[in-house]
Amino acid sequence: MQLNSEVITTPPRASATxxxxxxxxxxxxxxxxxxxxxxxxxxxxxxxxxxxxxxEADCTPDLHAHLDASPQALHSALGEPDLDVHTAAGLYVAAVREVLEECGVLYARLHDSQALAHDAAQRQHWQHALHGGQAFVDVLQSAGLRVDTQHLAPWSRWITPLQPSVTNKRFDTRFFIAVLPPGQHPIHDNIEAIDSVWLSPREALDRYWAGGLPLAPPQIMTLVSLLSHSCTTDVLNCAKQQTPALILPEPFDDEGVRTLCYPGDPRHSVAQRAMPGPTRLRFVAGRFEPVGGFEDFL
Structure with missing residues (x-):
């Protein structure tokens, strides 16, 4: 992979994971x-x-009327003071909408109920409606649903480098932590995704290193950030006690090897670490790996 000297001038596209x-x-x-x-x-x-x-529809007042929290409260929870309030709320909406569309998990409840909507056939119907082009606000309106944002906890924010690395497209992605609701079982949609798997963070990294689980750098580093946590409660408590890490990888050519460095690395413009694990990944033999090998993940 050669280092591209061009700079992407278009702003990154906001997204949620x-x-x-x-x-x-x-x-x-x-x-x-x-x-x-x-x-x-x-x-x-x-x-x-x-x-x-x-x-754009994720950021509209019509849709925000179906949220369980005010846009102002969600803006505060996201921890980005300079971000527009309705965009902040829209990122929560995008996260909930995408996880329903891609794997059939829904963080919402009926307006008159305290229980999360968990009927599998009904969720699949709403999932198919989104794939068919129905607006999320119409799904919520017709079903009488309230989006349950309180199950989402901001974890990190990844911004694609100005200089092309793996893709020429730029994204500004907020990563949310969410525990699988009781009674729900995600599955890939066979449209955008063709396979799915549940793994511990260590198992996923082991499979990646063995060549059986292709991963992108943000996924690699997020899995590393979860290694020290033993349960979902531990992760959620950690998320509530921290400001989401801002990570803007900076690529460079290290003697002909494509390399990404992260905050805290000697080559990065930000001196303070933003996350655990290695501070740089090198693209070697078709994959990204730490300078010191697998042990650097741990």
């Missing part, structure tokens, strides 16, 4: 990963977390 977690008896924390269709324009064939681009 959901790191879906569950607890498994005698095993511990697991994370849900989808494999992108090989024809996908971005990360084709790679395992990612459910997510997608922020739509």
């Amino acid at each position: 959901v790191v879906l977690l569950r607890d498994v008896p005698q095993k511990g924390l697991e994370v849900f990963l989808l494999r992108r269709h090989t024809a996908s324009a971005v990360w084709g064939g790679v395992y990612v977390f459910p997510g997608g681009k922020l739509d």
Whole structure:
């Protein structure tokens, strides 16, 4: 992979990703990963977390009337003072909408109920409606649903470098942590995603290193950030106590090897670390890996 000297002048596209977690008896924390269709324009064939681009409709007052919290409260929880209030709320909407569309998990409840909507057939119907082009606000309105944002906790924010690395498209992605609702079972949609798997963070990294689980750098580093957590409660408590890490990778050519460095690396413009794990990944033999090998993940 050669370093491209061009600079992308278009602003990054706002997007949202959901790191879906569950607890498994005698095993511990697991994370849900989808494999992108090989024809996908971005990360084709790679395992990612459910997510997608922020739509203009996600930021509208009509849709925000179906939220369980005010746009102002969600703006405060996201921890980005300079961000427009309705865009902040829209990012929560995008996260909920995308996780329903991509894997059939819904963070919403009936307006007159305290229970999350968990009927599988009904969720599949709403999922198909979104794939068919129905607006999310119409799904919520017709079903009498209230979006349950309180189950989403901001975890990190990743901004694609100005200089092309893996893709020429730029994204400004907010990663949310969310625990799988009781009674719901995600599955890939066979449209945007062709496979799915539940794995512990360590198992996912082991499979990546063995060559059986293609991953992108944000997924790699997010899995590393989860290694020290034993259960979903631990992760959620951590998320509530921290400001989401801002990560803008900076690419450079290291003696002919494509390299990404992160905050805290000697080559990065930000001296303070933003996350655990290696501060740089090198593109070697078709994959990104730390300078010190697998042990650097740990």
